[in-house]
Amino acid sequence: MIGAFDPVTAARAPATAAASEPPAAPAAAAAPSVRVRRPATPRRPTEDPPVVEWALIGLALAFLGAFILVPASVVVHEALKDGLALWKEAIVDPDAIAAIELTLLVAAISVPLNALFGIAAAWSITRFRYRGKGVLVSLIDLPFGVSPVISGMMAVLLFGAHGWLGPWLLDHGIKIVFAVPGIVLATVFVTFPFVARELIPFMEAQGVEEEEAAHVLGASGWQILAKVTLPNVKWSLLYAIILCNARAMGEFGAVSVVSGHIRGVTNTLPLHVEILYNEYAFRASFAVASLLFVLALVTLVAKKALEWRQRRAIREAARRGAPAGA
């Protein structure tokens, strides 16, 4: 999430501050006992009393329960409370099937485009030194600061009937807004930074030695990319693609502006959820929403698995004495 922020060294400042304070006299004598593990000692001075510990855990779980567990359970409950048959009926509805197909199509176009961009941007930014790089990195972040509604609106301003290119497009029979290209465009904008933001710090940390070695050994640029860089970043890339895909399939605000809500034609899954909900077809709405909920769960599991894999890789690298990747 955050760029070059280094928490390890960040923590050092207050440490020295604390150390420079005048020591409270008798405690210094107790210093050795901190290091010694004795079963008789109830708890180390750096541990919290069990009462505090359990109170804090309880409070944290209550907060997460009210804000995450309960809403998540409601989705499943509302989707399935009238039985699997009715759930299935909402899913196999032709409009729902069309929405599923459109959502898959939009993700299949926008995710690879942004992955390609992310690789190019990371290569350019981490493998070369030139002026204006900082500006470029900031500009890549811009879409994260733009409201989804505004993201969709920009496509309307450019390509809509009253937009700049609207009349020209109309003359040539090209429809972008209130059609699939507009939805793709809005989705590409919204998911624009995902891959680049993940790859840039990762490739920065990896350094250029391996690529330079390949270059010296006579590999061409494409060979270096295919045989050195991509294999090195593949897990990081996959991680970014999973997150990018979740956002692409789930985007609502931006797509809502450009779609026109034509059933069976320009309705993605999140829009279909909204339409059903606004028609008071709550069961069907939650049934379709449960599909997106499953997508979210799969995303979380894949994300956790990749994070776990990376931590293990770093640990193993540390054990072998090699410098850790990240």
Add this chain to the structure above:
Amino acid sequence: MSRAARRRLGVLPGFGLSTGFTVLYLCVIVLVPLSALALRATTLSWAQAWSVVASPRALASYRLSFGASLVAAAVNVVFGVLVAWVLARYRFPGRSLVDAVVDLPFALPTAVSGIALTAVYSRTGWIGRYLEPLGIQAAFSPLGVTIALTFIGLPFVIRTVQPVLEDLDPEVEEAAAVLGADRWQTFRRVLLPAMVPAALTGFALAFARALGEYGSVVFISGNMPLRTEIAPLLIMTRLEQFDYAGASAIAVVLLAASFLLLLGINRLQAWTRARTGLA
């Protein structure tokens, strides 16, 4: 390219292609549309723009958007630090499951969050039915907007503070204990200062996200003009009336606020780096 310039640039091939593609793609996808938006707003005269941007309905929507986002981000700082602390420091059954679930607001499409939160906090909902006798109307009120924005911003503070706590050298706390600090003093004077930059960054990220949020709010807010209408929704309404210039004017206000926040976040991170440089 001269040899000196090449050495400054680096030895690897592909500079022109990768940078060219990056800049071109950035222009087509991001910069041109953003300029189109800014230019569309300038088709209004100053007086016209002001009457749109400062209309009572618009002012009410900013008040709600900024107010609710601020409250939501503040709630997230308090509970975010708490959850980050619990996850980083304590071992309890189901900890890794809880740790995974924290990211759900990132992964769950906003429309799904919206209808789920509405179902939970409406008058007959699982939590709403207990708030109703207390005279608290959660859904279809500014409180509902705040609840949705809290949900959306929930992972930011946790995910910025948690790594700081996990990477904090245990010796720091041991030193404090050895020097005679009790647990609360150690927390307040050693651990809290270490968390502040990360918590602030998380706050700003959550605030920026909440400001532009649309999907999860429209269901729970009820969308009553002057009362529960957020700024992004007002833009949507103007667009539906084909008032593109008016919509652009409000969008520019919202964008300016978001970009200032992004700038602030960058400054925060620079500040953190500067502190580490000094240490």
